[in-house]
Amino acid sequence: MSVDDTLYCICRRPYDGCFMIFCDGCDGWFHGSCVGITETQASIIDTYYCEKCSKTHGPLKLKPRRTVQHQNYADLDEGRAKSLDDRLVFINNLKSRKFASSEGIITSLQGEALRHEQFEETLFSSPILVKDKAGLGLTVPEAHFSVLDVEALLGSMHPVTVMDVSTQADLREEFVMRSWCEYYLTPPEKRSRVLNVISLEFSQTRLSPLVCAPAVVREIDWVDHCWPHDVPGKPKVQKYCLMGTQGSYTDFHVDFGGTSVWYHVVKGEKVFYLIPPTAENFRLFEKWSNSPGQNEIFFGDVAEKCFQCRILPGQTFFIPSGWIHAVLTPRDSLVFGGNFLHRYSIPMQLRVYHMERMLKTSARFLVPSFETLHWFVASHLIRELQGKRRRSQSVAVYLMEGLRCLHDTLAMWSSRDVCYPTLLSLSLSLSLSLSHTHTHSLSLSHTHSLSHTHFL
Secondary structure (H helix, E strand, O other): OOHHHOOEOOOOEOOOOOOEEEOOOOOOEEEHHHHOOOHHHHOOEEEOOOHHHHHHHOOOEEOOOOOOOOOOOOOOOHHHHHHHHHHHHHHHHHHHOOOEEHHHOOEEOOHHHOOHHHHHHHOOOOOEEEOOOOOOOOEOOOOOOOHHHHHHHHOOOOEEOOEEOOOOEEOOOOEEHHHHHHHHOOOHHHOOOOEEEEEEEOOOOOOHHHOEOOHHHHHHOHHHHHOOOOOOOOOOOOOEEEEEOOOEEEEEEOOHHHOEEEEEEEEEEEEEEEEOOOHHHHHHHHHHHOOOOHHHOOHHHOOOOOEEEEEOOOOEEEEOOOOEEEEEEEEEEEEEEEEEOOHHHHHHHHHHHHHHHHOOOOHHHOOOOHHHHHHHHHHHHHHHHHHHHHOOOOOOHHHHHHHHHHHHHHHHHHHHOOOOOOOOOEEEEEEEEOOOOOEEEEEEEEOOOOOHHHHO
16 A cells, blocks of 8 residues: 555545544554634644544543733734724724713613513613623623633634724634633734724533523524524524624624624623614714725714713613614723513614615525524414414514514515425414404414425
C-alpha cells in the first residue's frame, strides 16, 4: 500500500486534504469532521486523546489561557485602523447627541405588576422598564457572574458567532468561548477592533438552568404553549447570552419575526435608541434598509422621532413587537434575554415577517420554523375560541382582529406553497359575541393539514 493510500481515523479512510488532528495517546490521525473538532477548536488544545485513548489517559487538555491579548500593530493595516478610528468618532458623537426623552413612551413597573393582565389591558404596545427584578419571576445569575462562568458552563470549545462592529457583519473567522474570553478580558484600550456577541443561544447547554424568563413571558410565549411536545424542530429563540464590549454598537433593526424581547443587564450598561413602529417609520426603514448608503446614514435622523433609554445593571427591559431600535454598549456588558411571539401583536408580527421576506432576509436571520409555528397557533386559538363559544364568552376585539390577520396569512401561505398537503380538513365557522349587543362572525375555512406529519 502506498503512502497516499494509508488509512486513518475511525472512518478508515485516507487523508483527503481536510483538517486532521493528532492523538497524543496512540499517535493516530483523525479527521476533525469525524471526531467533532474544528481547526479553530484544535488551536486551543494542548493534548488531544481520541475516544479510545481517553479511556486510559483521560480527556483532552487545553492550552493555558492568555490573560491579555496585546495589539499586534504589524497586523493592523491602515484600512482597519481607519475603520476603528471612524467607529470611535461615531460612538463619541452618538454619546454627545441629545435625543428625545423616553419617559413618555416607556412604562415603568414593579416586577409583581407585570402579568399577562397588564398586556391584556395595554396590548404591550410600548416598552416596559422594570428597575428591580423582585416579583418579576425572573431567574438570572447574580452580579458576580462573568464571561468566564459562561465559558465554564458552555465549554471552552463551544463555537461563538462574533460580529465586527465596524462592518455590522459576522466575522468569517471562527471563535470559540476560549478565544472569545481572551478577547473580552483584554483591556479596551488594547483591543485592535470592537467585537460583539449578540446571538449566543444556550437553551441546550448547562447554562440554561440558571436562566428562566420572566413569568409574564412564560405565560404568553407561543413556543411554550403552542408547539407540540412530540414534534421536533421547536424554535430555539428563548435564551440568549449577549456579551458586548465597550464601544460596540448594533445598528437599527427590528427583532426577527416581529418577536418581542426581554433583556436583563447583569453587568455593564446598554443604551437603546427607540423608534415607534408607525406606518411612516416602517416605510422609511424599508427604504433605508435597501439603501446602498445605509452604513453612512443614522436612521434616527431619518425617522419621525428617536428616543433614548439607558438600561443599568439589575434592570430588565421589554421591547414590544415591531419597535425599530439600535443598541450602544458604553462599557463591557453581560446580558441575558430572549425573544417571544404572542397573541397581543399578531398583525405586527406578521407584518414584520412579510417585510423580512420582501427584503430577502437570509433564512439564518429569520425565526426558525416561523410559518410552522403559526399553523400550530391557529389550531390552538381555534380550540380556545370553540371553548369560549360553548361557554357564551365574549372575545377581545384585538384577538378577533389578530385571528382574521392570521387567517388571511395562512391562506396566502397555503396558496403560495405546495408544502402544506391536504391531509386533514380544517373547516370551522364561529359566531362570537363581543358584547351583549354586538355579534361578529368569523369564518375559518381551510383544507390544509395541521397534523404533525406535514411539519416533519
